[in-house]
Amino acid sequence: MSLRGGDPEEIGGYPLEARLGSGGMGTVFLGRSASGRPVAIKLIHQQFADDDEFRIRFRQEVAAARRVSGAFTAAVIDADPEAQHPWMATTFIEGPTLAQRITEQGPFGGAELRRLAIGLTEALRDIHRAGVVHRDLKPSNVVLSPEGPRVIDFGISRAADQQTLTMTGRVIGTPPFMSPEQLQTPRGVGPRSDVFSLATLLVYAATGQGPFDADSPYMTAYQVVHEPPSLGEVPGALRAVVEPCLAKDPDDRPSADELLVRLRDLPSDLGGAAGAVIAGPRCTRETDTQHHLPADDATPAPTAPAPVAPAPTAVPDAAETGTPAPLGRRLRRRWRPALAAALAVAAIGGGVAVLRAGDSDGPGGGTGDQGQDIAAAGARLPGGxxxxxxxxxxxxxxxxxxxxxxxxxxxxxxxxxxxxxxxxxxxxxxxxxxxxxxxxxxxxxxxxxxxxxxxxxxxxxxxxxxxxxxxxxxxxxxxxxxxxxxxxxxxxxxxxxxxxxxxxxxxxxxxxxxxxxxxxxxxxxxxxxxxxxxxxxxxxxxxxxxxxxxxxxxxxxxxxxxxxxVRHPDLRAVxxxxxxxxxxxxxxxxxxxxxxxxxxxxxxxxxxxxxxxxxxxxxxxxxxxxxxxxxxxxxxxxxxxxxxxxxxxxxxxxxxxxxxxxxxxxxxxxxxxxxxxxxxxxxxxxxxxxxxxxxxxxxxxxxxxxxxxxxxxxxxxxxxxxxxxxxxxxxxxxxxxxxxxxxxxxxxxxxxxxxxxxx
Structure with a gap:
């Protein structure tokens, strides 16, 4: 999407090349760093620049995004929340949103659905380990990059150890993907609210509809608080894992760590949802305001395998599939500082997910490298x-x-x-x-x-x-x-x-x-x-x-x-x-x-x-x-x-x-x-x-x-x-x-x- 009349030519010293999207809080532009690296720059709308509450929200977003910058989110490169026109620059993530992917190709199924579930849950686990509650997980805040799903937009997130900002009575969020406590007692929202929202995302990914969809946002909010979820079209194995996450009481839901363990135990192929359909116009408008390509500019990216999923499928190259490289890939430049800055996960304890010997690419086991497991006889250890x-x-x-x-x-x-x-x-x-x-x-x-x-x-x-x-x-x-x-x-x-x-x-x-x-x-x-x-x-x-x-x-x-x-080196045998x-x-x-x-x-x-x-x-x-x-x-x-x-x-x-x-x-x-x-x-x-x-x-x-x-x-x-x-x-x-x-x-x-x- 090209720049429009009235759009700035640069923000914070970053020349702008395109408009990526606009939403209720701000507009996101594609910019370029001095080294040529593409960046996504979020500019707060002018009408909010003088609104103290929105400035506080934006400062929270910058702080939260810095705190969780890592493999599953967009790292913050630069920001100025105190500027007359506040802005934040993050890494540019190519790929469609989950909302765009469902609209264009329909629900996920089989192994692809399992990998998406595990990838999103691992992202949420790392966000929570950094001490942040996202509070706005929804399809437009998940980007399906070639390297796996990325969670973006921390606009209403908060640190778990801080008080929630009181927004003068406003309910902030997206009702189909909000937890009951967000709608009732927003000051008490904790990490398990995100688990609820993640479960609604997984239902949406599997069926094309949310578990509490209704004809209006008010009816949707009522169903979130009072009614059981609609899970009839969710594959049975996934439903058994997702349903406890949609409990009305946060204490009855698993943590992200517990959910990840349960998802890893699911079969490699979850199957599809019989009769799954694409939801009609949603009761809550989800405008694309994030740092990724809009649907008309992006080639849908494959969902990458989860980091610890058994025998994930290979990621194809554009040259092999015949699919043109997305604009984001063509624009990408190498950022090569002395250290590639990425915030380490807060929890430093050692952990590992060990796969069972029978896991393979498909149901029923397989061959390949399975026989060369690391537990082979004859492995050596020093005495004691x-x-x-x-x-x-x-x-x-x-x-x-x-x-x-x-x-x-x-x-x-x-x-x-x-x-x-x-x-x-x-x-x-x-x-x-x-x-x-x-x-x-x-x-x-x-x-x-x-x-x-x-x-x-x-x-x-x-x-x-x-x-x-x-x-x-x-x-x-x-x-x-x-x-x-x-x-x-x-x-x-x-x-x-x-x-x-x-x-x-x-x-x-x-x-x-x-x-x-x-x-x-x-x-x-x-x-x-x-x-x-x-x-x-x-x-x-x-x-x-x-x-x-x-x-x-x-x-x-x-x-x-x-x-x-150096263009003309040579080698000489010594x-x-x-x-x-x-x-x-x-x-x-x-x-x-x-x-x-x-x-x-x-x-x-x-x-x-x-x-x-x-x-x-x-x-x-x-x-x-x-x-x-x-x-x-x-x-x-x-x-x-x-x-x-x-x-x-x-x-x-x-x-x-x-x-x-x-x-x-x-x-x-x-x-x-x-x-x-x-x-x-x-x-x-x-x-x-x-x-x-x-x-x-x-x-x-x-x-x-x-x-x-x-x-x-x-x-x-x-x-x-x-x-x-x-x-x-x-x-x-x-x-x-x-x-x-x-x-x-x-x-x-x-x-x-x-x-x-x-x-």
Missing amino acids: FEPWRKTVPGGRADIPDELRCEARGDALFCGGGGVVATRIRLSDGSRVWTEKSPGVPMQGMHMVGVTDDTVLGFRLAAQDDPANPATEVVAIDADKGRELWSVQSGAQSTAVTNRTQDAVVVGTTVVTVDAANSRFEARRAHSGKVTWKQPFPAGRQCAPVTAGTRLYAMCAPRAELAATD DLTSGSLGEPVAVRGPAVPVGTSGDSLVLLHERHEGPAMVGYDGVTRVDRDTDEATYTRLPKTYDGTPGMADGTVFVTGRTGLVTALDPATGRKKWSRQTGVEGLSGPVSGDGDGLLYFSSASGRVAALTSRKGEQRWSTNPRADGLAGEVGASARVSVEGSVVVVAAAKNTVFAFDATKPPKSG
């Missing part, structure tokens, strides 16, 4: 192992940090930022020794590597000691924890490879970049003896890249580096004995190394629109034997954090969509919505057929390697943000022990065959 969770103190306790870990038997070595390295017993989490770093942790700079007897890490100089080098590579005796040697290191690899990796370990050799960023230097890991030095080619800056046991120099013209526009460089192999840039397929190095090509990196649109394989580079264009641009395991490339979106790609053909193998935000990874399990992904908050998702079927996912274990964009894998696996590094130097371990239970 019990799950543990520890915090490793760093050199700067006031600065959040993340470690990365590598296990060798019962010895777990971790390092990063404020910790050069630490040794932890895998069996019980006790620390053997720790070497701290006094400097400020740098994003993406973690442990260099481990050999049989040596741990290599980075040490950052304290800011108040400029005489010391900014960065050093430090070798530490693996057994005793004493420093063996150190050397000044350059810190320019990110500009060349888009990874912070200025030193690598290959076998028992450590290769670093010298402090002047002019050459490679190779040393024996334990003794520090220099074995060779190799200057960079004239006019080029290089960084070390490993592919299995092979070392490459990835180099770029210094002029392109100075312009921060002889580990002499340091001599092979012939250059041209690579289409900018590119980031992601791993190996067989013995071939694999890189992803970055797509840029202006200065913004919007995703990955191509893959390059460099053959080990011939040193020839083969470039393949991907079928679409994939936005997210790259990784590689089992010869497959993975890209994980910020809200948990995992896509598996064949590095040889560029073909998509599978796509899976996990619902775990900010994932990085993957890491292969030890013979269990699983891939492990993890977020900075410590949430872990386990997917099968072949099809991406989700086995389980855990709750947060650390109070952290979503983590850096492009983060390296946070999980390491030793036997059946899964070790996870999370925000603020939190490290925890559990047995993959017995993941943490819920609650």
Whole structure:
């Protein structure tokens, strides 16, 4: 919908491109951030700008939206509730509303209905865990994004620990989806009012009608308070779960957590509602005022699988279905700050939903990866192992940090930022020794590597000691924890490879970049003896890249580096004995190394629109034997954090969509919505057929390697943000022990065959 005469050209410094919708409280516009990222900007109607009650409501909306910003809602980017014309900018969510989807395609049924129910309930659970009561759940406040349902519009929400705003006697809400207490005693509304509203949404999704529909809003409100719900057309299995949620007394309703458990126990295919019809004109007008595409601009998006639903179906690409990409997808830009800000869920207890062995894509069970369950015989644990969770103190306790870990038997070595390295017993989490770093942790700079007897890490100089080098590579005796040697290191690899990796370990050799960023230097890991030095080619800056046991120099013209526009990098094989460089192999840039397929190095090509990196649109394989580079264009641009395991490339979106790609053909193998935000990874399990992904908050998702079927996912274990964009894998696996590094130097371990239970 284009802008109209009289619409502003910009709000709060954000240029406006289109009008998304208008409702009773305000108008929502599509805007653009300075980096090119599309944003939804809600502008309060002028007649309410001087209304103190509506200003209070808007402040509440901004505060509530900030409090719950995460994987299932629209994150707040900017706001000014005190402006003469108050406004709020949030992430733009593409996709139709639930109301639009029902109008255009009719009710949900079968597995699609089950996934919608679980996805909405998980969203409500996380909203409540953040201490917020939404109070206005309705079809127009649910957006069906390609990555799953999103709950929006916190205009009349409140924090659970605050008094409800008295609106001079006004009843605020949408009667067909309001709870009895909202209509009778709005000051006493709590989280179980949202459960009631969610149940009315699920009835509406299953039948096209609400359970209390009547000819007028007054009759609807009467039926909500006094009459039983109309559930005759709701599938029987779902009805048994939904009916208790519609109890008149809030104390008789389950909590969102309890409802989620009941929904997960439902069969994979709920069936359809016989004779279900689309409701006629609703008694309450639901005007589209939210941050998504209006119906005439949007292609209906498939409802993504719930984060912990058994064997969810794959998410198709537009290229595979023939469906044009929605306008929102075409407009999307990559937001790449140092940290992708997302509010962590308030409850930090560990939890997991473990799927039954017989679950499959359809009724009656199935085959596929089901036989490769993580409870396979022969899984190994250190003697006396019990799950543990520890915090490793760093050199700067006031600065959040993340470690990365590598296990060798019962010895777990971790390092990063404020910790050069630490040794932890895998069996019980006790620390053997720790070497701290006094400097400020740098994003993406973690442990260099481990050999049989040596741990290599980075040490950052304290800011108040400029005489010391900014960065050093430090070798530490693996057994005793004493420093063996150190050397000044350059810190320019990110500009060349888009990874912070200025030193690598290959076998028992450590290769670093010298402090002047002019050459490679190779040393024996334990003794520090220099074995060779190799200057960079004239006019080029290089960084070390490993592919299995092979070392490459990835180099770029210094002029392109100075312009921060690396278009013509090359790769040269490095002889580990002499340091001599092979012939250059041209690579289409900018590119980031992601791993190996067989013995071939694999890189992803970055797509840029202006200065913004919007995703990955191509893959390059460099053959080990011939040193020839083969470039393949991907079928679409994939936005997210790259990784590689089992010869497959993975890209994980910020809200948990995992896509598996064949590095040889560029073909998509599978796509899976996990619902775990900010994932990085993957890491292969030890013979269990699983891939492990993890977020900075410590949430872990386990997917099968072949099809991406989700086995389980855990709750947060650390109070952290979503983590850096492009983060390296946070999980390491030793036997059946899964070790996870999370925000603020939190490290925890559990047995993959017995993941943490819920609650």
